[in-house]
Amino acid sequence: MCRADACRQSGCFDGCRCAGTRTCPCLAGTAPLSMLQTLLAFIVTLGVLVTVHEFGHYWVARRCGVKVLTFSIGFGKPLLRWQRGEVSWQLAAIPLGGFVRMLDERESPVDPADVSRAFNRQTPIKKILIVAAGPVANLLLAMLLYAGLFSYGVDAIRPVAGQVAPASMAERAGFRAGDLITAINDRPVASWDEAFVALLDGAGDAALVQLAVQTASGRHETRLLPLGELGRSVYEPRLLIRLGLTPYPxxxxxxxxxxxxxxxxxxxxxxxxxxxxxxxxxxxxxxxxxxxxxxxxxxxxxxxxxxxxxxxxxxxxxxxxxxxxxxxxxxxxxxDKALWQSYQTRLQYPPLQALSASLKKIGIQTRLTLVMFGRMIVGKASLDQVSGPITIATYAGESARLGLSSYIEYLALISLSLAVLNLLPVPLLDGGHLLYHGVELLTGRPVSPQVEAIGQRIGLTLLLALMALALFNDIHRLFLG
Missing domain, CATH: 2.30.42.10 (PDZ domain)
Known part of the structure; x- marks a missing residue:
């Protein structure tokens, strides 16, 4: 799907049907994205996010008195390695993650002089702080990036219905071309991005979502959309198309x-x-x-x-x-270029308001991500929303081509998603380790090695299944659109 601000959440048009992966009016005249550009944007994206995540673990571990042995960006064979103090820093061959290796008696013998600096000898509180520091670092990065964007100014499209499809849900609800959406379930919206997120967030299990509208003639009216009728498709990127709305005049x-x-x-x-x-x-x-x-x-x-x-x-x-x-x-x-120009807007706030807007956006996106995970687990949302490295690379390349602001916004979104994913209570993820250390805090003793081993196998199975699903979806999108 095209990731331009103009059509990020509404899909793109290929003639008379929404095609999603094809060309769209907002990108008319732009050159095709090269494989090298896409690969470079992907590597930069992963490099920044992984470095920030692992540095969170590293920084807190050092301040908790834990000895750090290795700081690695990437997995597998080291391509570049250097020693600085006690820490071996390295860049490895597989750039799909990273790790911070700390002194731990469960992994190898420890010099008696360093026993107090081993991770396994720390209090549960310190262990929790160290493990949580990675996701928290990604959350802080997302917050700062969003705040910076809001302070600098973000180009956006006002939530005006450029056209309303005949016999669509939107038309039956009373929408007409030129209607401006001002609020959704009493939440003010200033752009199509905000409107899209508010629609998803407001849908839930509610039968109706209430939209405040200002018509082309200036009247203030209310529209009710029965999003419950859409079932699982309410959580798809082409939601606006399914409703019969398009931003394009x-x-x-x-x-x-x-x-x-x-x-x-x-x-x-x-x-x-x-x-x-x-x-x-x-x-x-x-x-x-x-x-x-x-x-x-x-x-x-x-x-x-x-x-x-x-x-x-x-x-x-x-x-x-x-x-x-x-x-x-x-x-x-x-x-209609004149109308389209009139739909353009710029969202810009003073620093404190920008920070507040950033926190609000993070809260909404986090809640929506968790809701999506929950609904996919119980079968109320489609599993084809799960994306893997190919989709991430494609979107990273497209956002980079659209400009620095678009790329930074995409980087903030992926950083936030990485933080939320890592906090899920799944063994092998940070959330799984937080669960173990939480149990240790409550019971006064560490989780047994046998329980950890079982958890590791369960976590590995779940993650491999998720990776397989993500790769399948990537390939399906790549070849079938």
Missing amino acids: LTTAIARVEPGGAAAKAGLLAGDIVVSLNGKPLAQWADLQAALQSGAVPMSLAVRRGDHVRQLTVTPAPVEVNGKVIGRLGLEPAI
Whole structure:
């Protein structure tokens, strides 16, 4: 899915259907992303996040009097190693994580003079502080990055309905093109990003979500969206498309025709203006999209080309989307540039307000992430939302190409996700170790090696299953879109 601010949460358009992984109006004219750019952005992203995470463990361990032996960025064979004081610093071959190795009697014999500095000899409180320091470091990084962005200013798109799809949930709720969403469940929203997150956060198990709207004429009204009807699909990136909303003020002019597509075969050209569909005037592009829901049914289009109007018959190509066969023309509509410009805004706050906005964003994103995990476990959200290294690399590259602000925002989001993931009470993760040390704090004795070994096997199985699922989803997105 395109990660530009303009369409990050609404999906992209490939002609008359939401395609998600294809081109989109906000990126028209940009060069394709090179593999080298993507790889470089991915390495920088992982390098920063892993270094910050492991430095959190390292910094607190040193202050708790624990001897640190190795600080490694990456796993496997060291490519570069240097000694500084007691610590061996290294860069390893597999850049998918890192570790801080501390003195521990459970791993190897310890010199009697250093026994008091072994990790296993520390109090439960110190162990908890050391283990928690990694995720906390990632949380602090996300907080500072978001605060910096809000202080500098973030370009965003006001939550205005550019178009409303006919017969969609949004239209049935009363939405019309030009409606500005001002609040969702009494939470003010200033951009489509905020609106998307508020919709997900407000959905939960509620049957209806309340949206405060200012119409194009200036009236203040309320819309009720029955998001419960969407089931698991409410937690998908294309939520706005499913609701029938798009931020783009699309015109009936054609911006691009896909070579070899149904429209190109019928003779349609970029620059044509579609004036009628099957003999009826075409008021908005959404009407053409709605007609394509009937499948590969031939349609008659009248198009204005220069000073002349031409009648063309086109048969859409059949494609399957969510188990339903719809039609595809292979067209991209042009955007009303004046309206689109009026939708642009810049969110900028004084330093203290920027910090407050950062904390609020982190709180919402954390709660939403945990809700998503819970719903995937009980089957109320689709498992195809899990992403792996290929998707992360792709989004890192795209955000880097879009500019420093977009990349920093993406870095903050991944740092926050890494912190939340690591705090889950799963053995092998920091959250699993926190669970062990919490038990030790309550019982007064460490968890037995046998229990730890069983937990390690369970944790390894869960993580391998999660990695396999993430890789499967990555490959599916890469080849099937």
